[in-house]
Amino acid sequence: MTVRSPRCNHPEAITNILVRIIEKTPLGGATIEDLEAAYEEIKGTVPSRKTIYRALERLELLFDPLARGEDSEEEGIPDQDRYPWLDDQLPAPLVSIKRIKRDRKTYYLLEGQQVDSSFDLNESLYAALSLYPQYRGMLKDAYYKVMRKLLAETLSGVSIYNLLINEIENHVHVCEPAPADPDRFAAMVSEIFSALRCRKRIRIKYLRTYDGKETERIIEPYGLLNRFNNYYLTGYCLSSKGNRIFHVVHIRDLKVIQNSSYKMPSTYSLKRAYSQAWATWTSEGGAKLETVRLKVCCGTAERFRAINFHESQQVKELDDGGVEVAYRLTGANEMIPWLASWGPDVTVLEPEWLCKETETYLKKALANYVQKH
DSSP states (O other), X not given: OOOOOOTTOOHHHHHHHHHHHHHHXXXXXXXXXXXXXXXXXXXXXXXXXXXXXXXXXXXXXHHOTTOOOTTOTTTTOOHHHHOTTSOSSOOOOSEEEEEEEETTEEEXXXXXXXXXXXXXXXXXXXXXXXXXXGGTTTTHHHHHHHHHXXXXXXXXXXXXXHHHHHHHHHHOOOOOOOOSSHHHHHXXXXXXXXXXXXXXXXXXXXXXXXXXXXXXXXXXXXXXXXXXXXXXXXEEETTXXXXXXXXXXXXXEEEEOTTOOOOOOTTOOHHXXXXXXXXXXXXXXXXXXXXXXXXXXXXXXXXXXXXXXSTTOXXXXXXXXXXXXXXXXXXXXXXXXXXXXXXXXXXXXXXXXXXXXXXXXXXXXXXXXXXXX
């Protein structure tokens, strides 16, 4: 018998279809047009109806491993032969996709038994943040904890649960900087989200790293910004009378001021404010864009071919196997420690002031070692 390749093997598109069904369930269900749009959002092409039906079959198989589509190509094969990795006794699926017809249209919705969830707000925030790959390094322990709960409590009818968990534990290990006290970090993020949702001011005690002093501020929060695995609180500081940014791990205490309120500027956009910045530096009147050019030696050049360190990154190949890298950004002064971390492999070509500042930074670092000998 010829073994066929799995059909409709597009996990991101199938996941988006499931998300659309979940979103539309409280409204009566998703139409086939809704599911086509969900597929197109991911794949960029309009799918055929047959593709959507096959995606639905795969989702049904996910929730109930013994479910079969009406056009199954392997009719007559015993279930134990078709699915040799399944246990002999399977629980009934707790979640399933239901089709209902209404006004000559078919709607798809998610239905199933209600499961008592032990999630608290902090763990939900862990889950939301962990869904972004670049954030998992900060929340690696919580990520695995939350994924276990999501699979066990929400998709408890999925028989491949243990297989998935084993794959994660055996083949995924994240080594990145992380908060020393993740529970405290999550509690603070929870309070910030609460203040944002209700438009409440917050009072913080903040450690200034340049002089080690603790200051008290009242902030009108605008959002959270992540740069290089660090979280920052952005907002309007009443003490400084201007927009400011605060490293979350340097916040010593945070409380929502319940009897307060504020109005966010209608034109404010977190993405617009920081998308061109190298890290977190901005200016009230709009920062000046600069072109930064670097020469990267052969070997290290591969890192810059494979990784975009900024949205504006442009890479030009050189004859010696190295590359010339160009950025168009604001706040180039924040690049200096990063540039120095590459040692002799990266040279600043322009602007001239950045070249000189990086040289001064490296000389100061070298002086710490020269003085010892």
